[in-house]
Amino acid sequence: xxxxxxxxxxxxxxxxxxxxxxxxxxxxxxxxxxxxxxxxxxxxxxxxxxxxxxxxxxxxxxxxxxxxxxxxxxxxxxxxxxxxxxxxxxxxxxxxxxxxxxxxxxxxxxxxxxxxxxxxxxxxxxxxxxxxxxxxxxxxxxxxxxxxxxxxxxxxxxxxxxxxxxxxxxxxxxxxxxxxxxxxxxxxxxxxxxxxxxxxxxxxxxxxxxxxxxxxxxxxxxxxxxxxxxxxxxxxxxxxxxxxxxxxxxxxxxxxxxxxxxxxxxxxxxxxxxxxxxxxxxxxxxxxxxxxxxxxxxxxxxxxxxxxxxxxxxxxxxxxxxxxxxxxxxxxxxxxxxxxxxxxxxxxxxxxxxxxxxxxxxxxxxxxxxxxxxxxxxxxxxxxxxxxxxxxxxxx
Amino acid sequence: xxxxxxxxxxxxxxxxxxxxxxxxxxxxxxxxxxxxxxxxxxxxxxxxxxxxxxxxxxxxxxxxxxxxxxxxxxxxxxxxxxxxxxxxxxxxxxxxxxxxxxxxxxxxxxxxxxxxxxxxxxxxxxxxxxxxxxxxxxxxxxxxxxxxxxxxxxxxxxxxxxxxxxxxxxxxxxxxxxxxxxxxxxxxxxxxxxxxxxxxxxxxxxxxxxxxxxxxxxxxxxxxxxxxxxxxxxxxxxxxxxxxxxxxxxxxxxxxxxxxxxxxxxxxxxxxxxxxxxxxxxxxxxxxxxxxxxxxxxxxxxxxxxxxxxxxxxxxxxxxxxxxxxxxxxxxxxxxxxxxxxxxxxxxxxxxxxxxxxxxxxxxxxxxxxxxxxxxxxxxxxxxxxxxxxxxxxxx
Numbered sequence: 001x002x003x004x005x006x007x008x009x010x011x012x013x014x015x016x017x018x019x020x021x022x023x024x025x026x027x028x029x030x031x032x033x034x035x036x037x038x039x040x041x042x043x044x045x046x047x048x049x050x051x052x053x054x055x056x057x058x059x060x061x062x063x064x065x066x067x068x069x070x071x072x073x074x075x076x077x078x079x080x081x082x083x084x085x086x087x088x089x090x091x092x093x094x095x096x097x098x099x100x101x102x103x104x105x106x107x108x109x110x111x112x113x114x115x116x117x118x119x120x121x122x123x124x125x126x127x128x129x130x131x132x133x134x135x136x137x138x139x140x141x142x143x144x145x146x147x148x149x150x151x152x153x154x155x156x157x158x159x160x161x162x163x164x165x166x167x168x169x170x171x172x173x174x175x176x177x178x179x180x181x182x183x184x185x186x187x188x189x190x191x192x193x194x195x196x197x198x199x200x201x202x203x204x205x206x207x208x209x210x211x212x213x214x215x216x217x218x219x220x221x222x223x224x225x226x227x228x229x230x231x232x233x234x235x236x237x238x239x240x241x242x243x244x245x246x247x248x249x250x251x252x253x254x255x256x257x258x259x260x261x262x263x264x265x266x267x268x269x270x271x272x273x274x275x276x277x278x279x280x281x282x283x284x285x286x287x288x289x290x291x292x293x294x295x296x297x298x299x300x301x302x303x304x305x306x307x308x309x310x311x312x313x314x315x316x317x318x319x320x321x322x323x324x325x326x327x328x329x330x331x332x333x334x335x336x337x338x339x340x341x342x343x344x345x346x347x348x349x350x351x352x353x354x355x356x357x358x359x360x361x362x363x364x365x366x367x368x369x370x371x372x373x374x375x376x377x378x379x380x381x382x383x384x385x386x387x388x389x390x391x392x393x394x395x396x
Numbered sequence: 397x398x399x400x401x402x403x404x405x406x407x408x409x410x411x412x413x414x415x416x417x418x419x420x421x422x423x424x425x426x427x428x429x430x431x432x433x434x435x436x437x438x439x440x441x442x443x444x445x446x447x448x449x450x451x452x453x454x455x456x457x458x459x460x461x462x463x464x465x466x467x468x469x470x471x472x473x474x475x476x477x478x479x480x481x482x483x484x485x486x487x488x489x490x491x492x493x494x495x496x497x498x499x500x501x502x503x504x505x506x507x508x509x510x511x512x513x514x515x516x517x518x519x520x521x522x523x524x525x526x527x528x529x530x531x532x533x534x535x536x537x538x539x540x541x542x543x544x545x546x547x548x549x550x551x552x553x554x555x556x557x558x559x560x561x562x563x564x565x566x567x568x569x570x571x572x573x574x575x576x577x578x579x580x581x582x583x584x585x586x587x588x589x590x591x592x593x594x595x596x597x598x599x600x601x602x603x604x605x606x607x608x609x610x611x612x613x614x615x616x617x618x619x620x621x622x623x624x625x626x627x628x629x630x631x632x633x634x635x636x637x638x639x640x641x642x643x644x645x646x647x648x649x650x651x652x653x654x655x656x657x658x659x660x661x662x663x664x665x666x667x668x669x670x671x672x673x674x675x676x677x678x679x680x681x682x683x684x685x686x687x688x689x690x691x692x693x694x695x696x697x698x699x700x701x702x703x704x705x706x707x708x709x710x711x712x713x714x715x716x717x718x719x720x721x722x723x724x725x726x727x728x729x730x731x732x733x734x735x736x737x738x739x740x741x742x743x744x745x746x747x748x749x750x751x752x753x754x755x756x757x758x759x760x761x762x763x764x765x766x767x768x769x770x771x772x773x774x775x776x777x778x779x780x781x782x783x784x785x786x787x788x789x790x791x792x
Contacts (some may be wrong), residue, residue: 001602001659002666006512009669017469046460059451064442070644073413104500104647104676111675116402133672140673206397248466249681251500251647263397270398273405276529277536279507280500284680285645 014132016040019344019353026351036380038368039353041179041329043246045299045371051245054290067289071282074272075102075254079283082292083254087237090296091227096259101271102283104251106215106240107133108275110173113211113236113255114141115274116267122170124211127156129332129360131179131213143170147361153323154181154332158192165200171209171236172197176225177216180360180367181332182325187226194232207234207262215240215253218298220327221305229258236261241291243329246299252287304329307370307377314381318388329371332357335364336391346390350383410528411755412436415740419749426747432776434764435749437575437725439642441695441767447641450686463685467678470668471498471650478688479650483633486692487623492655497667498679500647502611502636503529504671506569509607509632509651510537511670512663518566520607523552525728525756527575527609539566543757549719550577550728554588561596567605567632568593572621573612576756576763577728578721583622590628603630603658611636611649614694616723617701625654632657637687639725642695648683700725703766703773710777714784725767728753731760732787742786746779 013021016039023037058067074080077097084097103109110133114124118141125146126134138145148164151157165172174193176185185193193210201208212228214237229235240253257268282288311331315322321334333354335343340356344366347354357365370377409417412435419433454463470476473493480493499505506529510520514537521542522530534541544560547553561568570589572581581589589606597604608624610633625631636649653664678684707727711718717730729750731739736752740762743750753761766773 001515002663003512003514003670006669006673007662007666009672010665010667011669040466042465044461047464051464052455052460055455056452059448064448065440065642068443068447068643068645069438070436104680107677108675111673116399118399119397136673137675246461247464249464249678251677251680266403267398269406270403271406273402273407274399276405277402277507277532278674279504279533281503281647282645284500284647284683286682287680 009136015359016355019355022348023353030351033379035351035353036376036383037353038370038372039355041243041369041371042248043243043299043371044373045246045303047246048294048297048299050294050297051247051290054293055286058286058289068285071102071285071288073275073282075100075283076285076288076292079288079292082295083256086295087256091230093227093229094259095256099257099259099264099268101255101268101275102288103253103255103275104280104283105242105253106213106238107137108251108278108280109238109240109253109255110134110211110213111137111140111278112271112274112280113238114138114143115278116270117170117209118143119170121168123166123168125161125164125169125172126361127161127174129154129180129357129362129365130173131175132359134173154178154183155185156189156193158196162196165196165208167204169200169204169208171211173211173213174228175213177220177327179216179328180330180355180357181323182328182330183323184220184223184225184326187231190226190228190231197232197234201234210235212237214238215243216328218244219301219304219329221308221325223326225327229260233258233260234262236267241287244298245291245294247287247291250284250287252283252291303374304371306374307372310374310377311368311370315384318385319392320384320388329369331368331370332365333368335366336388338364340364340366347387350387352380352383352387405532412751415749415751418744422747429775431747431749432772432779433749434766434768435751437639437765437767438644439639439695439767440769441642441699443642444690444693444695446690446693447643447686450689451682454682454685464681467498467681467684469671469678471496471679472681472684472688475684475688478691479652482691483652487626489623489625490655491652495653495655495660495664497651497664497671498684499649499651499671500676500679501638501649502609502634503533504647504674504676505634505636505649505651506530506607506609507533507536507674508667508670508676509634510534510539511674512666513566513605514539515566517564519562519564521557521560521565521568522757523557523570525550525576525753525758525761526569527571528755530569550574550579551581552585552589554592558592561592561604563600565596565600565604567607569607569609570624571609573616573723575612575724576726576751576753577719578724578726579719580616580619580621580722583627586622586624586627593628593630597630606631608633610634611639612724614640615697615700615725617704617721619722621723625656629654629656630658632663640694641687641690643683643687646680646683648679648687699770700767703768703770706770706773707764707766711780714781715788716780716784725765727764727766728761729764731762732784734760736760736762743783746783748776748779748783
């Protein structure tokens, strides 16, 4: 009677969402201050004051029928121009407003670019651990997801990557700063990746695309995120303002096709066509204008850094194993037993909600979203200690 | 290198959008007051003052990280409840907030429901003339679009409809008030449709769904729009606030699955799964709250009625043939030659931008979107007269 695959996708709660909902119930039961919900990546730092000021300014100065009316499908011309100018100014990469497509956030960007690129038999390569919805979008387009492992620092393992990139590969999806590990790819690594993709493209006789999924670009702690278009020709950047401006619910981002892409104009047409087919008429009009005006501004990353430092220091001193995250707002911590799901269940008894790594494509870890209040971080520390001691009882 | 179908969908400008862009260029060339752009359905009446007030109130009272954060995928609980309560109160139809899914507007709703329902070999039936994007969404889901003609008043021709509904039919899409004709289905007609669908469902051994696409529900002139859930069990309503609140660019609407639907919960899960697959994380958070608070409010329909009356009276007195529209903001006028595209081209010489009916699935008509300023309506009248006289020269 219905599409069983869609029904399954709707019923199969994402593990993250399931934990989040469990947390809501627990908070009702034992008080919200006693539950340490590290499940979801919902920014806890408010949008910059400028965002609210700009909304007020637009409401006060632009007639509502113009402010809230349809924009062209690819976006309001002033928003597309602002994004292109920002990319040129900030990264020194040539960019054209004609190749900027405003979207309803990063997931929309990814669903659109995979549909725009897909041809029969295509594979899309991701580096594990990876954002679980990549599988949904890639398989939704009709393609196959191929997973390449990373090294012990969760950086690209180029040897492993080389093995899985074939003539069937349409694109490699790169997510840096990374969800769930916080790893940030270096300029040197991007250079190596570009050489590999150039070689594999030549073998294929067609470009293999680099899809750079960059919602965490500005959330970094002392490192610089290299801009992929400056390293590899056939690059498409998928961006979202969800995290940088703490606007996750407003669904606003963009797809930017590098002007150096082969047949960039045709690829951009396919992006527009995919947006149309998936039912995206235009990105939300008010926030297109707000974000265009706010380009370059970022929510207070210092707050996330404080959380990261407190939690990372405490956990590693306690005995947990964890790479220091260079960006995003996640810690990827080794579970204290091989089965991360069992470990996550045991953590729940301490009111710690940690996402097991299995749905990210690796086993034996949990993801901690530290985009919570500092008070939650501080109150959670004894629970983390207790959990550790459950596995490593102190000799009396 | 890319998906050719998506590229084609992106390059094949919709006729409406092409005329609209032509109009923008003409306005630059000859002055915007001299171009009569009736191409697009972008509301000209501002959103009710309440909308701007509610945005200000939310900005002033809700912390930004809560206001702009993710909502659950199906929508903010308060928005879903407000919609369910409104449907119960306004239409006396039983409704559950658990069956309301907030969307990024009507196109998203339609892309989602067709994907949620689609099984191999399915057909979706539309009544011509119909909104051209129906074809994009139905074919995008993998299904076949089947077109049934309507009668001379553009109301259902039940005999013709009966011929095309078969065991392959998954759903009938009903758009009342109608784009492009302004026709509104009556309660009697809905009863007849329900009997027909019951009979055909029994023959099929599975429900045939009624998808009620209702963005123009409140835009009516002296008639009442019957609520389909009160007539037919297996009904899904696709609603948008684009027209009723003049928020077309903000992309906000909902899918409501009737609790009387067979396996309503599973169908709702498929709706959630389709939303996830198409990249919709949640509907825009701020406008979910604004629209929940504004339920039942409508932009000033009186302005559209004035436009309708002036234009309809003038055109019919001049000699044009046209049914009086009962709702929406379109006039569907017989072209003065059999080829509507040629007629539309000739109208352009008078700076009249009229959409030929071919892409709506019928020949020989043009659509006039009268959601423009009254001044544009009044200034356009001599051009309509001149166009008519070109086809019917007065004897001197």
